[in-house]
Amino acid sequence: MKALWASVWTVALVVMTTLFGIFLSNVALGIGPVSTPWPRFGIVLVFFWMLHRPGIMTILMIFALGLAQDLVLRDVPGAGVLALMIAALLLDRMVPPLRTLPLVWRWLGFGVFVALVCALEWVLTSAAYLSMQPVDLVLMQGGMTFLVYPVISIALRQVLRIGRAPRRAF
């Protein structure tokens, strides 16, 4: 029973934090093409949970959360979810070895992931509008998303430690 509650709590944590990130990306701070785009917290959280809870962040979960992101953020529906799923499948082999590496390496791994997602979204959106979309905003948003990863990663790892037995000093 305890194990069941633990797994329910973990699934809820993964889903709720990712949805929270998606909604946070939608907050009206800078509006329009002249403002700095707000980071895509949803992408950060998808990668973090792929790394630390791969059993929950499966392709089906990425599909559901990516679709929620597309509907909330109102990009071309399907472009965001497709980009996330393709990037996750392409980097599927790179992710497991990163788990045991220091934060800097995980951060670099995330850099590859976010670059791939942004590039795929750019291609899919340009194809949808039949015209090349401006690259500068994508680069800025991708950069901002890349920069926030360590902060979120450190904070969420602290959350994951809650309830765990403290490490022995020796």
Added chain:
Amino acid sequence: MAYQILGNGVPFWRLIGRGVGVGALLAAVAIYILGITSDPRLQSLREVALDISAPVTGILGAPLRMVRRGADDAGEFLDMAAYNRQLRKDIVGLSRWREVALRLEAENAQLRALNKVTLAPRFDYITAQVVGNSGGAFTQSITINAGRAQGVRAGTVVMDGTAAIGRVVALGENAARVVLVTDASSRIPVQLKPGDIRALLIGDNTARPKLQFLSKPGNVVKGQRVLTSNHGGVFPKGLPLGTVDALVDNVVRVAPSADFRQLEFVRLVIERVDLTIDSDAVLIVRADGRVEQERPARDAEDEE
């Protein structure tokens, strides 16, 4: 190739995981295709998402907006001396314009009186708060906290204090999504004044949308005012949008008058419809100009 993301464990579950993964991928492709073709089936899903996301982002954004407002106030405080100088200069210019406006207003009233013109106000306004932005780099849109329940309709024009900024494209019960004039999907029929040049204002996700299909391309000059025209029937005529900013490589760019960074409250222009026409009714225009409906006989029978 063993994908972790498609499921692990015994071969049976791995097979199931792969089946589900491939199914999800195909579903994503299908949604993308439906999104490109603007399929109406996606519309109801988006409306649900709009109604859920608007209040959540409104609450999440409140503290962040306070911080931003504080930072803006601090910045303005530091620039106060420069602001004062600029305001004094503006007051001198505006007082001259005030004299001109008063003279024109008096002349206008005289002419109306001569022609016995009674102008009924054609528009109602609703003020709404901006609670969300597009969040993406490919879409220039905002979410506002007014929807169907407040009388907003699809296509309703949205303005900041002075200029048109976009139109409503998706409606929830208490929220609406507004596509800005800078969005890649925005197309607005416009008029350039002076010169009475007709054109189409096309957004391309940059800060300065472009003008295409100009009726007199040779007559376009920098500084001309860009106003909405009611061609197509979506935008009312004469709402300011911006000014012609640059002509580079035969592409005319427009600088929008609205400051998109400062959008906190917007005004929705609701065109007033005084006369509702029954689809089966006959419209009668009387000799004195009054318009009336003659309702069909079946309605009279129903009432009895």
